[in-house]
Amino acid sequence: MSEEKKLILIADDDIDYLFQLKIIIESFGYKTITAESQNETEKIIKEIKPDLAIFDLMMENQDSGFILSYKIKNKYPDVPVIISTAVTKETGIDFSSATGESSLIKADLYIEKGINKEKLKFEIQKLLSKK
Amino acid sequence: MKELNLLIVDDEPGIRSGIKRILKSFTVGFPFMAEDFSFNLLEAETGEKALEFINNSNIDIILLDNKLPGIQGIEVLEYINKNNISTEVMMITSYASLDLAVKATNSGAYNFVPKPFTPQELKAAIEAITKHLYLKRMTMEMKKEDKKVKFQFLSVLSHELKSPINAVEGYLNIMKDKQAGNDISDYETMIDRALLRIKGMRSLIMDLLDLTKLESGPKQRHIQAVDLHEIAMLAINSVEPLANQRNIKIYLDADENIYYNSDSKEIEIIFNNLLSNAVKYNKPNGSVNISIKKSDKEIKIIVQDTGIGMTKDDISKLFHDFVRIKNIKTRDITGTGLGLSITKKMVELNNGDINVESIPDEGSTFTVRLPL
Ligand SMILES: Nc1ncnc2c1ncn2[C@@H]1O[C@H](COP(=O)(O)OP(=O)(O)O)[C@@H](O)[C@H]1O
Ligand SMILES: [Mg+2]
Numbered sequence: 001m002s003e004e005k006k007l008i009l010i011a012d013d014d015i016d017y018l019f020q021l022k023i024i025i026e027s028f029g030y031k032t033i034t035a036e037s038q039n040e041t042e043k044i045i046k047e048i049k050p051d052l053a054i055f056d057l058m059m060e061n062q063d064s065g066f067i068l069s070y071k072i073k074n075k076y077p078d079v080p081v082i083i084s085t086a087v088t089k090e091t092g093i094d095f096s097s098a099t100g101e102s103s104l105i106k107a108d109l110y111i112e113k114g115i116n117k118e119k120l121k122f123e124i125q126k127l128l129s130k131k
Numbered sequence: 132m133k134e135l136n137l138l139i140v141d142d143e144p145g146i147r148s149g150i151k152r153i154l155k156s157f158t159v160g161f162p163f164m165a166e167d168f169s170f171n172l173l174e175a176e177t178g179e180k181a182l183e184f185i186n187n188s189n190i191d192i193i194l195l196d197n198k199l200p201g202i203q204g205i206e207v208l209e210y211i212n213k214n215n216i217s218t219e220v221m222m223i224t225s226y227a228s229l230d231l232a233v234k235a236t237n238s239g240a241y242n243f244v245p246k247p248f249t250p251q252e253l254k255a256a257i258e259a260i261t262k263h264l265y266l267k268r269m270t271m272e273m274k275k276e277d278k279k280v281k282f283q284f285l286s287v288l289s290h291e292l293k294s295p296i297n298a299v300e301g302y303l304n305i306m307k308d309k310q311a312g313n314d315i316s317d318y319e320t321m322i323d324r325a326l327l328r329i330k331g332m333r334s335l336i337m338d339l340l341d342l343t344k345l346e347s348g349p350k351q352r353h354i355q356a357v358d359l360h361e362i363a364m365l366a367i368n369s370v371e372p373l374a375n376q377r378n379i380k381i382y383l384d385a386d387e388n389i390y391y392n393s394d395s396k397e398i399e400i401i402f403n404n405l406l407s408n409a410v411k412y413n414k415p416n417g418s419v420n421i422s423i424k425k426s427d428k429e430i431k432i433i434v435q436d437t438g439i440g441m442t443k444d445d446i447s448k449l450f451h452d453f454v455r456i457k458n459i460k461t462r463d464i465t466g467t468g469l470g471l472s473i474t475k476k477m478v479e480l481n482n483g484d485i486n487v488e489s490i491p492d493e494g495s496t497f498t499v500r501l502p503l
Contacts, residue, residue, distance in 0.1 A: 013457060016298035016324050023310055037457065058290070060457070086293045114297045115304070 005031045006128060009050035011041040011068065012084070013059040020115060021054065028121050038064040042071065049076050052128055055107075057085035069107045080127035086113040132158070135191040135261065137170040140181040140207065141223065142199050147174050150194060153250045159261040168261050178202035185216060192260055195240070196223045197231055205235055212239045219264045221256055223248075287453050291335060291467065295328040331465035338469040341400050345476055352480075356390040357398050359423050359430070366402035367421075370410045378416045381406075385423035391430055391501060397477045404470040405434040405497050411464055412495070413438035429483075429503055435496040441489040449487065450475045474499075 008030045012018040015036060022032045033050065035041040038059045045068070053072055057065035065083040072079055083106070108127055111120070139150050151172050160167035173190070175181040178199045184190055185207075193211075197204035208220055222235040222243035232243040241263055244256045302321040311317045344351075360383075367381050374381055391398065409419040417437040424431045439460045441449075448454050455461070455468040478485045481501050489495035 014294055014298060015462060016328060017294070017301065019324075020298070020301035020305060023305060027310060036462075086290045086297065113293065115301055117304075 005029065006051040007031045007033060009033050009044060009053040011035040012056035013037055024115060024117055028124065038068060041068050045072050045075060050079060052080050052124060054082045054084060057083050066106050080108045082109045082111055083107040084111045084113050133166050133168050134171045135168050136173060136189060137192045138173045138175060138181060138184050138190045139194045140175045141196040142176050150253065153253050154257065157254060159258050161262060178204065178207045181207050182210060185211065185218065190218045191264060193218055193220045194223055195220050205231065208235060208238050208240055219260050221260050284452060291453060295332045298328045299325045327465055334465065335467045338467045338473060341473050344396055352394045354392055354394055357393050357395045359389045359391055359398065360385050360387050362395065362398050362402050363421055363423060365399065366406045369403065370406050374410045379410055379413050380418040382418065383421045389423055389425050389430065393481050397480060401474050401477050401499060404474040408470060409434050409436035409438065430501045432499040433496060435494065437494040440491040440493050440495050442491055446487055446489060
């Protein structure tokens, strides 16, 4: 009996980055559904419950990723969320500190953009197995 | 190496010379500071003498004993506070007078070193206060020179520079892993996309060069009579290849001798940006109409296109750094979102104004007015 493939929702307004994530995540053996904007993502969330979501932080809004994370967790509390961002430590904004039980949980994981395949695979597996 | 003036205020000569010995060749450096700090050590044996130093020279840091023969340390501290003197104070007190230490920190002392102290303790205290001083001055500087805006600009810029690098790197990695097959033709679209992203990066660099023009300040402006017709022709020539590719016609309606007193580079930037947008965001077989009209009080430059246009909502966002309108019509057009913001700054440098009218799918009209 083969298990149903898990569905991963990916949102990013950089169409190249989105396309690459899709290819790579599909090569891990998952199904994907993609969106190019916060707006589009919100529409998808209304209809479909993915097994995991990866959101770009900055899309139409500076904090699109956070908004989406909040919305998806409101509707489906058990869907893990990864926020990916190209804004990093050097700029003084430390997103990693926003994780953890104590703070308002905004996402389960923050990753810096630039795809590291092995790490991504590992993190996705880890988050999916927690459920 | 930067030198900070450090004033030691203590009535006991032994303590003063002890502190001098410890700090004589001491330097403080942090990875985030541009340079290390060393200390120019000054001494005062009374509070009165300390005030003299404070009033007559720039003292950066004061190591202040409380128990002094005349006025007390805490009074020196209060004087500093009352007169808004920019100096950081570290109190030296014995553990027996912790109350005083608390009072001192409440009245603005940065911290205190308990007496007796080891050289390590003193050094650690000086290190902390130096860092504090540095950060405080940096924040003040930032506020003063609007560096904050610049900092924000830089963080968005780094984002904008990283995105194409990530995209190109991603495609190269996919090719390296032969993720889409073994045939080079399987990767054609990816190669095209990678090239497009590199092109985008190049235009970002060009826009940044235009921005440096603004940063160099008013002294660097070369004001002269600028031939607007000539500049318009130059701009047309430079967009012509792209216009031809998409069969877009460009028309210029201007008298041959309209001159405007300005820096020709600034006027070039204005024309180049408006014109390249009018072609970039146009439709195949569309057209661009440029008109330059002179009246008694102003020169009006109008660049009108038959392109994709913008909604009211889109227009309200324009003219700020890195703003690009994202929709299905613009997704394959590269750009930086800097052009219009630079243009606006150039127009304002000439005391003019710029505005836009647009109808989605019909076209846009940008109007620049330069006062005479
Ligand atoms: N003539 C135009 N027609 C339609 N949209 C335009 C026009 N000019 C500018 N825009 C919109 O304004 C945005 C900002 O323009 P600009 O600052 O020149 O940046 P860039 O062209 O590098 O994207 C563009 O991304 C585009 O969406
Ligand atoms: Mg432009």
